[in-house]
Amino acid sequence: MSGSLLRRVRVAEVEQVANRIKRFRLVDIDNAPLSEFSGGSHISVVMHSGDRLMRNPYSLMGSPTDTSSYQISVLNCGNDSRGGSKFMHDAVSVGSELEISEPLNLFPPCKLARKHILVAGGIGITPFMSMMNELDALHCDFELHYGVRSLEEGAYCKYLQSRYGSRVNVYLQDQGQMIPLESVLGSQRLGTHMYVCGPKPMIDWALQTAELLGWPAENVHSEQFSAPPPGKPFVVKLAKSGREIEVRGHQSILEALEEHGVDAPFLCRGGACGQCETGVVSCDGFIEHNDHFLTEAERVSGKKIMICMSRIPSGSITLDL
Amino acid sequence: MALTFKDETFRDDFTFSNSPAAIRRFPFPFVEDKYMYSVNIEPHTTGPEGSVFEFPFDIDEHYVSEMRDRAMVLQEDPARCQALPHMMMAQWDMLELVMMSMARDYPDLFTLTRDGSKWHWVNRPLKIEQTFTFGDASTLPYEPMEYIGRQVQGDFSIQDQRDNQLWMDAGIITSQADWSLDFDVGMNFFEWHGPVPLAHEAGVFERALKFLLNLQISNPVRRLNWTMTINPRLDTSPENYHKWGKDRTTVTPENVGQKVHLRVEMQGLFRLPRSNAILFSIRGYLLSLDQLVTVPKWGRRLHRVLKTLPEELIGYKGLSRYRDTTIEWLSKYDDGAPTSRGGGPD
Known part of the structure; x- marks a missing residue:
């Protein structure tokens, strides 16, 4: 069970709301009602940029009870980012079609708070x-x-x-x-x-x-939604299937696996939810843990990696996949 | 499937039984000849036509009589239905999900008409018609969870999600397998599962909780759980233990087939969109062993499962007093032939 069902949406409105920030309003492709959501929820937006597939999480900003459209805001991080936000700013306009996930809330307000x-x-x-x-x-x-x-x-x-x-x-x-x-x-x-x-x-x-x-x-x-930090290319070996896949410098392990048709588990793609936790069989050198999920003891053990965010400096890593 | 609702009882004279069609669709939970806990969760998606998995909330021939039994339990003990104050939005979420599903899946039985927040609900089997304002509890005769909970088979609890935990902060529980909402309300996932043997050591609950915290809107999941009950009694609650506990001593080699029932719970988990809470449905099915052995595979397999069940589970599920008598009786239906994989009849 990786990710979730995707929904096709159309961009109904784009507004420049600050120097480097655009607001996008998304409606269902058939104008069907969208799911209601709770305050603090986000969606993932799937972007096909050239031969690259990216999925970036963006918080939902509108009224949770408004099922006619979703609104997200995107900061253009320019050329120093991996390209997701730049793609949204440069290549997405009114009428563009995108795929989004159902809302997920990893940042809910506590209902018992005074x-x-x-x-x-x-x-x-x-x-x-x-x-x-x-x-x-x-x-x-x-x-x-x-x-x-x-x-x-x-x-x-x-x-x-x-x-x-x-x-x-x-x-x-x-x-x-x-x-x-x-x-x-x-x-x-x-x-x-x-x-x-x-x-x-x-x-x-x-x-x-x-x-x-x-x-x-x-x-x-x-x-915190951080993009997977870039690094040098390295190789992922899959213990169960025996496959070897190269991870490019600006790619995450998860993205490389998806590019090669490997069905790996994921949800938030920001190192927060824990869904993509994967067992490590062996590894050259130390893992660069970039997630917010594993405990310090788990990081030190080197037995687990969150493949949406973390990588190794070089060489190869063998995963229990 | 056109439904004919049976007029039957789950107490006193126990007139409950299953029709041949209901036996065939019984969710027999054992996929192999032995049983152990696992995180046996699968997507709660549309199942085969006529099966208990066809719709999110299964309505069957026992609907009207089960709802009558629930009303009797609530009359005697209002504490079976409780909701903490911060759960009101989740209550409305539940009412919406259940009404929308029932009206969509059983249009002959239920109709929901919505005009903004003005809702009109028709329940033909129970002869209920109600106009109300969605979001305004004063327009319903009960709070939303209790209102719809009195009209849908199965027990329900609602879990609030905070601090990376689930908290059982609401529920309507009248047909439970020996646990108490009044005792558990306000507890977290690890606390209310405290009494379960073996599974903690296997790390089952850590994995299940992590999975559930990420449960997504529109992607419900389900699992089967089981126990055994003497007589077809829905309300086997700790509150009423004095009424049913002694039934366990009444099983004899002559009455096993009529008295001993396999009790299966189809448990569904739904992310509720506005409240970010999780709705847990516990839809119970009862089947007497006399009726169970009409499916030869089930007779063979239940015999083998009970013979190899770990001691801790026998105690936890309350089978100790009648397990041996039941195994002896079932042995007549186990010729040693191999069984096919999966729970369905051959």
């Missing part, structure tokens, strides 16, 4: 768009702390402030403003939950700040 503190950096605002929609409808207590480089670089600042008023706090880096996280997290009552989404350094900072202030680990949540 209050929700949402901390976003840049494009990390996207999962909070649907989350705030849901929390607002349920009359839950929440506040957003949203850091952007500048008003031109930040998406939806004005919209969020007009919709949610004083519950939204925007911090402009070019004005020297910083999220005052210590004072925000230092003065919350018991039962408050904190959620952070943004660049990795920001997530690390937020998690460390919460820990230092004595927040219980179960009240702290984060989501």
Whole structure:
């Protein structure tokens, strides 16, 4: 059981919402209703770019109860990325057809929380768009702390402030403003939950700040969709079938397997969900673990690898596939 | 399949029985001649026509009588249906999924008409007609889970998902195999599975939980579970142990065929879209051994399964007092011939 059933959609609207961010509105190819979803959910978008197949996760931003269309926002990472976001910016326009997965939620708000503190950096605002929609409808207590480089670089600042008023706090880096996280997290009552989404350094900072202030680990949540970091080519050997497959420098193991028709398990493709955990039979050198799923002990053991994110520097790795 | 609903009882005089067609579609759970726990999960997709797997929620000839028995249990013990306050959205998710499925799959029996949030539900077998506002519990005679739970076969629990765990925070449980919602409500996946022997050591629950946390919308899964029950009693709850526990001492070589029933649960797991909760359906089927051995393969195989069942499972499933009598009785139906793989009749 790898991945999930895919649905064909058509791009109904594209809007430039910030300097490097576009919003895409997707409708079912036959205008059938889409699944409802819960706040914090994402979909995977399948992209065929030349001979490459990519599947990138994007948070759903619209109202969870709107089944007529899904909305995603994509930051153009330019030429330094693997090409998924650039493909969406350059090659996808109104009328383009794409394939998407059903929604999956790895970042749900805790229903028992007395209050929700949402901390976003840049494009990390996207999962909070649907989350705030849901929390607002349920009359839950929440506040957003949203850091952007500048008003031109930040998406939806004005919209969020007009919709949610004083519950939204925007911090402009070019004005020297910083999220005052210590004072925000230092003065919350018991039962408050904190959620952070943004660049990795920001997530690390937020998690460390919460820990230092004595927040219980179960009240702290984060989501980070990182693309599999590139590296040098290497070879994957499959123990069961005896096949050998080359993984190119900008490919993940999972992508290389798919290119060669190997049906490997996956779901989130961001190293978070654990679905693609694969046994390692043997390996040249050390595994570069890039996931957020395996425990430290599991990493050290070298017996497991998350094939959507992790790789080896060179040589070959034999997987239990 | 046109359904004729039987008028029968699951208590007192126990008039329940299966028609020949119902015997043929019984979900016999043993795919080989021995049994051990496994993560036996498969996609809950459309099964063969007429089988119990054809639709997400199977309605059969026992529907009307089972719903009557459920109403009696709830009348005597309202704690069999509980939902914690944060589960209201999940309750509506469940009502929508069940109503949409039943109306689609059994259009002769059930009709759902939706106009925005104005919904109209017709249940012909139970003679119920209801107009209500989706999302407004005050427009229904019960909360949404109990309302639809009184109209669909099987027990249901709803699991909230948080902290990478599942929490049993709601349920309507009236025909259970010796577990209690009142005791389990609010527990997490590992806690409520605490009493199960052997499976913890095998790592079954860690794997199952990891799988379920990633369960996707529109991709439900199912598994079969089983136990044995003396008399065709639906409500074998801990709350009523004083009523049914002693039945286990009444099995004799003469009455095994009528008294001892194989009890199979087809368990479905559905991701609920708005709440991100998981609906767990426990759809039970009972079959007396007299009726079971009308399928020769099942008689042979059940004999072999019971003979080789690990001691821990015999105790956990409550079979200790009548297992030997039952094996002796079943031995008459086991000629030693090989059995084919899979659970279905030959």
